[in-house]
Amino acid sequence: MSKNKELGSPYIEKTHFWGRIFSVIAFIILLSVPTMITVHYDAHPTFHQIFDGFVSVALIFWTAAILEIIVYAPMLGTGASYLSFVTGNTTNLKLPCVLNAREIAKPKPGTDEDEIVSTIAVATSTIVTTIILAIGVLALTPILPKITAKGSVFAPAFNQVLPALFGALGAGYFAKHWRISFVPILTAVICLLFNGNLGTGTLIPICVVVSILGAYVMYISGFLTGGVKPENPLKKKK
């Protein structure tokens, strides 16, 4: 088992190199989609038609993107971040998948093992999602609207994917870390009672920050270490 705990081990450094190369290719491919549509159909929307739509989207989603990268990238790991931010569905699929994989392989945080487990989890998830979407589009398109349509027996199950997913994921964490779980859950509930439509994009950073602060206070007060007050890790660094 590797004990490589350096940030930026040679393997991770190389992952950054490859990740950047793939990001540049993804950037070109992503832009080529509307470009090809514009050229092929000789359909040229005006600058204002694109810009007006873009501004209202960018205000919300570019801000969310910055927050997402700050909050999720450290959780995902290097290779998984490069993969996940290219393929999307980070909060509802890739991140849960990484948490699940870590529960199984139990690597030490910050090691090469941790990095390998998260990369394999996101890569596998990406491949499976891509295949399911492709099969779905090609074969199931005529049936799928019936399965997911209101009134179908299966519709409620698909409406409840997130509670099912995060219930299963959360259970292990809550059982192991019940002391630090109360504060963020209570925070989420209070925020939602004030504004029930608060998107998870806003709620997640709030809960993550509160959870970290709560855990930090509990840690330095000795609540997590059986009453023994440990040295303040932040002060020690100075």
Added chain:
Amino acid sequence: MDFKENGFMYGIAVMVIVFVLAQAFFFLIRAWRRGKEIGMSTSTLKNVVTSSALFTIAPAIAIMATVVVLSSSLGIVLPWIRLTVVGNLQYEATAAQSAMEAFKGGETAVAFGQEITDPTVFAAVAWVMTLGVIIYLILVPLFLKTVQNKVGKVTGNGDGNNKFGDIISAATFIGLIAAFIGNALVGKAATIVKNGKTEATGMGAGVMSVAVLITSVVTLLVLQKLCKKFGWEKFEPFVMPLSMFAGMGMAILLYTVLPESISLYEWRPVA
């Protein structure tokens, strides 16, 4: 043939899919080789792959359903491409809607939910959807390293101060999970504006979400206990996905057994 679903559009989709698969396989093989180099066992690596694949099935089908929702306006291919590269329903629907609103008052104005018949509107929608997410592909290669190093220093992962790092790492995940648990307990359904009317895209918290949440939590805890007690190591990768399916199964059971007024009851329905 509909210009939104012709051979040309499928050709673009194939190009995108080949790239996404190539990237995923490249990282997968690289990580697997490195894992073997540092002495990780084949069974651990296989377990990660199996469990991740199983874990992905239900959310991927839910994503597929969002492709269908979007296809009412955009045809099936563009949503397919968009949800393969940096996508999610809330974003794609909002982006499509914003792009269509820019055509308001024109001859071809459409609202989300109506079929687009003008290639110019279609091209505008494709541009807005793309430009709205391109930021990830600019920020990640430029700043990922800095972000990870800064956070690593704070949590002490870099200097062997493990206990604190582990607690902060767990607290971060719990914070993320708490947001979704909160939504399942008291959240309202997400909405989109379709044909000028506000519509719920799913279900808010209520009888169903709380029952599903409790089922998946209890199933996981019970299965984990059984695995520990009887040493079912091979069964462990299936525990999490099975608990998730148990939760979804509970939704179907409640819907089938109880009257809709109870099973679909939401604490705070969208008016």
